[in-house]
Amino acid sequence: MSIIADGFSSNKSCQTLSLQPTNFLKALISKNNMNDRIYDIIDKTLAGRTLRNFPLSRLTSFRIGGSADLIAFPTTENEACAVIKILLEHGIRFMPIGAGSNLLFSDEGFRGVILSLAKFQDMEIINNNKHEIAIRAAAGVSLPKIVRKFGQFSALGISKLWGIPGQIGGSIACNAGAFNFNLSNLICEIELLDAKCKKIVSKIRDLDYGYRNMKLPPNAIVTSALLKGKKGDMKEIRLELDLAKTKRRTSQPRGVASAGCIFKNPSPENPAGAIIERLGFKGTRIGSAEVSEKHANFIVNLGKAKAQEVINLIDLIRQKALDREGINLELEIRIVES
Numbered sequence: 202m203s204i205i206a207d208g209f210s211s212n213k214s215c216q217t218l219s220l221q222p223t224n225f226l227k228a229l230i231s232k233n234n235m236n237d238r239i240y241d242i243i244d245k246t247l248a249g250r251t252l253r254n255f256p257l258s259r260l261t262s263f264r265i266g267g268s269a270d271l272i273a274f275p276t277t278e279n280e281a282c283a284v285i286k287i288l289l290e291h292g293i294r295f296m297p298i299g300a301g302s303n304l305l306f307s308d309e310g311f312r313g314v315i316l317s318l319a320k321f322q323d324m325e326i327i328n329n330n331k332h333e334i335a336i337r338a339a340a341g342v343s344l345p346k347i348v349r350k351f352g353q354f355s356a357l358g359i360s361k362l363w364g365i366p367g368q369i370g371g372s373i374a375c376n377a378g379a380f381n382f383n384l385s386n387l388i389c390e391i392e393l394l395d396a397k398c399k400k401i402v403s404k405i406r407d408l409d410y411g412y413r414n415m416k417l418p419p420n421a422i423v424t425s426a427l428l429k430g431k432k433g434d435m436k437e438i439r440l441e442l443d444l445a446k447t448k449r450r451t452s453q454p455r456g457v458a459s460a461g462c463i464f465k466n467p468s469p470e471n472p473a474g475a476i477i478e479r480l481g482f483k484g485t486r487i488g489s490a491e492v493s494e495k496h497a498n499f500i501v502n503l504g505k506a507k508a509q510e511v512i513n514l515i516d517l518i519r520q521k522a523l524d525r526e527g528i529n530l531e532l533e534i535r536i537v538e539s
Contacts, residue, residue, distance in 0.1 A: 239291050240271045243314070246283050250274040250320075257310060260317070261301035262366055264458040265508050267310025267539070276320045278424055282398035288314055296537065297422045299340065299371030303460050308508045309539035318370050318422070327427065329354060335389070335429040340370030340422075344377065347428065351387075352438060356430030358382050360442035364449040365461075370423040375533070376415040380445060381469070385410050387428040396420040413465050413533055454493045458502040463515060464530040473530055474498035480521050487513050512536065 244251045251273050257266030275281040288295045294313030298304065321341035328335035334354040338347055344365050351359045361382040365372065373391060377384050385405060393401040395418055409416040417423070464473035477483070477497035485492045486503075488510035493499035500511055515532070522528045 235291070236270065236293065239287060239293060240314075243271065243273055243284055243287060246287070247273055247275060247280060250276070257301075257306040257315070260298070260315070261304050261306060261460070262458060263301075263305055263460045263506075263511075264502050265308075265506055265511065266304075266306025267308050269311040269315045270313055272315045272317055274317050274320050278394065278400070281316065281318070281422070281424070282394065284314075284316065285394070285398055297370075299368035300343065300366060302365075302367040302371070303375060303534045305460060305508055305511055305534055305536045307537065307539040311537065312539055316422075318424075319368065321370070321424065323425070324350070328429075331432065333429055333431050335427060337425055337427050338369050339425045340368060342369050343367070344369060344372050351428075351430050352442065354430075355432045355435045355438050357433040357438065357441070358386060359430055360438060361445050363442060363445045364453075369426055373423050373426055374415055374417065375413055376410050378413070380448070383412070385415070387430055389427040389429050391417075391423055391427075392425045393417065393421040393423055400424075452496055454495045454499050454501055457493075458506075459493070459499050460534045462498045462533050463500050464498055464518075465533045467528055467530070471528075472498070476522055476526060476528060476530070477518055480518070480525060482518055482521075485514065485517075487517075490514050492518070508536075 240251065240253065251271055253271055254268045255272050256268050258264050260266075260272070273284050275284055285295070287293075295316050296311065296313065297316040297318060299318055318340040321339035323337075323339040324342050324346070325337055326334065327337050334351060334356055336347070336350060344362060344367050347369060348359055348363050359382075361380040362378065362384070365377055365379060367377055371377075372384055373388065378386075388405045390405060391403050391408070393403060395401055401418065401421065403417075462473065464477075466472040467476070474497045477492065482492045483497050484494050489503040489506040490510040490513075491501050491503055492514060493501050500514055502511075519530050522530050
């Protein structure tokens, strides 16, 4: 009888251990060695701005997720393209991320390369007159920073985005928003890298977008955006900001890890939080993952939550919403498998 233990074959009837690697293990070792060599090349390309076997829980607002094989931090489009071309040439899986504020990574981590755009930090004022302010922001600029900058110039509406923790690249990809105001209200154009690292400039009028959705070209990466806001009265802006802060502080959980709203709202009149609350899920806990007592559309990490615990809660809520109310709740967060 032959058994497999730790990837090696042994013949129990002879009471001896064979140290001959299986074909599977040989292939795995060969692939891992090749990937290590590729990761060395990427590390040199980025002058050491990479991390190996780094826990994704430290890169996401949910504070959940196993380790990624490699995390790369390009600072320019040219660097990002150089890394992407290496990965494509060798068939290595990769995924661009921003602040990781709406991502749930697997407990097993991510087999491949995470391409962080956090170091894309350029921001400049393109136009500033008495009627409007236009700003170009790179993908890694945080949404709170953009809100503050527009606020300095009395831009209307954007104060409603106060408190959303993402970066502009990821926020565009999901058309982030709050209180009936979406990022698409500000976007004039988006600069992208397509799947072959060709630069594309897309006008917002040419894109298909809607509630929590921005249909970009397949596998495209947002590198920057031109945003424009209309100016208003500073007193009105301050009132708008105070209202947004008060509403967010009183209605959403604070001081705990989360990915924001888990589900999209089926409609403004019937938001996901109200549905989940009606179904009696507030305070429901699986392991260290809990449906927030403050806002039922938030699942919070009480300290050591696992991705699978969050997924089990999501499945439970979705099934009950479908059974009881005939509503198919659509995810707002993105679940990333290993």
